[in-house]
Amino acid sequence: MTQNRWPLPPEITERIIDLLCLDRRRRYFRYIYANLPGTAQYAGVCKEWQELVERRTFRNLRLSRARLADVDRIVCRRRRTYVCTVDLNVELEPYGAEVYGDFETAEETARNSSLFSETLRLFFDIFSRWTPGNSGLHRERAGISLRITAFSPSDVGRCGKAEMTRRDGDIKNHDIYTDRYIHSILQLLPAAGDLPVVESVSEVISGKARHISAPAWALIINSLPNAKKIGINFWENEKKDLELRKRLRDEIGDALARMRCPNAEVTLTCSYEAPKDHSSIPPILTARGVDDAFARGMRTWTRQLKRLFLSGVVISPEMFYAAASDEEEAASEHLEQLEVTYAAVTPHGTWLLEFNPEDSPLDRPSPVVDLDEYHPDSLVREVPAPEDMYEYDFRTRPVATEMDHIHQGVAGLCGGCRHCRSCILLPLMGRSSGVAGTMLSYINMMRIKVLALHIGEACRDIHRPKTWLSFGRRWRRFEGINLRF
Structure with missing residues (x-):
């Protein structure tokens, strides 16, 4: 099959790939369904399948600081046109059970702001080289929808179901849950430094997690000149x-x-x-x-x-x-x-x-x-x-x-x-x-x-x-x- 031309017309082929790839029980973002496990393997069926499958596997990028280093290598110029949404997950430093009952200190907040700033600047530096254009899967929608979420892997809702069950049942140690970081607001450092301009983003959204300061949001939005739909907290x-x-x-x-x-x-x-x-x-x-x-x-x-x-x-x-x-x-x-x-x-x-x-x-x-x-x-x-x-x-x-x-x-x-x-x-x-x-x-x-x-x-x-x-x-x-x- 990989050596011969695929015999079916594009409309039927696309329908087959949708049935194989899309998980209609889950959505990444509004109109975009998640992919079923193992979707990427279908790109090797034949040349006709490769583009259709990659349109689905690259339409949503879930990026962390570690994954940003591989973006230029994996997401080539052709694949960039398939990207519809980017979930930028800014991972802050973890903490242990011994501080579940303590407020986050000023030193911890400063270190987290440093991690937040490094990740944001790395993202803007990479995506500033992307040219604006229509997404491959949704041609009527121009640009990328960017969601920025900052959290620690030890935070409530991020530490895993087993750990949350243990925390809820721990009556010996005091746990203040989300109150631990309620007063911690992430800053973009240095505050006076502008970010590289990214023209490929048409929408920016704040994820529901740690607080991001208003000055940081001002710098972010000022560096997204084509963002015409904005949702921030x-x-x-x-x-x-x-x-x-x-x-x-x-x-x-x-x-x-x-x-x-x-x-x-x-x-x-x-x-x-x-x-x-x-x-x-x-x-x-x-x-x-x-x-x-x-x-x-x-x-x-x-x-x-x-x-x-x-x-x-x-x-x-x-x-x-x-x-x-x-x-x-x-x-x-x-x-x-x-x-x-x-x-x-x-x-x-x-x-x-x-x-x-x-x-x-x-x-x-x-x-x-x-x-x-x-x-x-x-x-x-x-x-x-x-x-x-x-x-x-x-x-x-x-x-x-x-x-x-x-x-x-x-x-x-x-x-x-x-x-x-x-x-x-x-x-x-x-x-x-x-x-x-x-x-x-x-x-x-x-x-x-x-x-x-x-x-x-x-x-x-x-x-x-x-x-x-x-x-x-x-x-x-x-x-x-x-x-x-």
């Missing part, structure tokens, strides 16, 4: 160290101001969780009306985007529009769609929700942990932040004045968007049952959708919204805009 959920949280928030704002991704569709998650105890006072991150680094960075960054899906974030009106800014700064030339899912608190220490008198009163529950059961030395590790000590979620009704400020800020942004078609604001609410649940179904979303054909003219009128006073109205219409409560 920032960690902004520090609850026990207020000064650290403020620094992280400012760091994110500065990184966003430097990030270049024109006309991109971006999904950004900041991972913030609102206080579970609604009787607590939210932390004060900035004074009311202050144009801080986070707000400035978000405004600057949003101007260049085509679509933005933002979630897990504490928002303020200044994030979207600053009255003191000039028209050039406020304008967003490309923004077509904005969707924001935000926490029900403000950065100046107030709630966006209040108790609804129509709701049944809730009794204050017991704390989520019994402090009497823990030794004082372990409290810093196991006890939640004070704002999460009680699951007391009695706030269900929006505070009209606070909501109105946010809506006016967003409307100011949309007023400078010549192509804006849709804007959705969705606060993360509390209870959703009874009378409060019925009301929430009306008011938990503000949707601004331009209805006129001349979108630019309609958008310029959004900066004069009416005050949000009537919660019972399901629709309010003004100047070509629909607000749904």
Whole structure:
């Protein structure tokens, strides 16, 4: 068979290879199925089979630092055109059971940042020599989808099922699981050094594992000029160290101001969780009306985007529009769609929700942990932040004045968007049952959708919204805009 020409037409041959190679129970990435074990051997059947099989075996590359050294040797120029997705797994240093109950030290974080930086720079150096083009298997899709995931082989979910079973059953040694590295954020070193430009990547995604710093993501994205679809995660959920949280928030704002991704569709998650105890006072991150680094960075960054899906974030009106800014700064030339899912608190220490008198009163529950059961030395590790000590979620009704400020800020942004078609604001609410649940179904979303054909003219009128006073109205219409409560 290897010496004779394959007798069947290409369509039937491709169907046969799909049946032999594809594991339809597993997917690498969205539309791409995993390969069955032993798929590569079919490339030796005949010349006609070789290309079809290699299109499947090289469409997804799972690379580590060790495997990067072989990329140039194995993935020749012809095979590069078959690559659709690249999973870059950045493996950090392992650790033993003796430190399962300890937080990662600054020295460990520094060593991990060094490994992370070496791997990233090696990847960008190799792939900077790849030319952009369509993938072989999906010709309608241009470029490569890159997923970056950093983890230690000793981390939860990475150490293997047997080790996790042993850890769960070990009652003698204290294990804090993912809390061990919750405060460890990987940096790209040196911070001032740019990465080589990679033009073959059209999409970049953050894997769900260790935190990667916002400045590192800025350097990565700035080195991917053709990445028009971006999905990244920032960690902004520090609850026990207020000064650290403020620094992280400012760091994110500065990184966003430097990030270049024109006309991109971006999904950004900041991972913030609102206080579970609604009787607590939210932390004060900035004074009311202050144009801080986070707000400035978000405004600057949003101007260049085509679509933005933002979630897990504490928002303020200044994030979207600053009255003191000039028209050039406020304008967003490309923004077509904005969707924001935000926490029900403000950065100046107030709630966006209040108790609804129509709701049944809730009794204050017991704390989520019994402090009497823990030794004082372990409290810093196991006890939640004070704002999460009680699951007391009695706030269900929006505070009209606070909501109105946010809506006016967003409307100011949309007023400078010549192509804006849709804007959705969705606060993360509390209870959703009874009378409060019925009301929430009306008011938990503000949707601004331009209805006129001349979108630019309609958008310029959004900066004069009416005050949000009537919660019972399901629709309010003004100047070509629909607000749904």
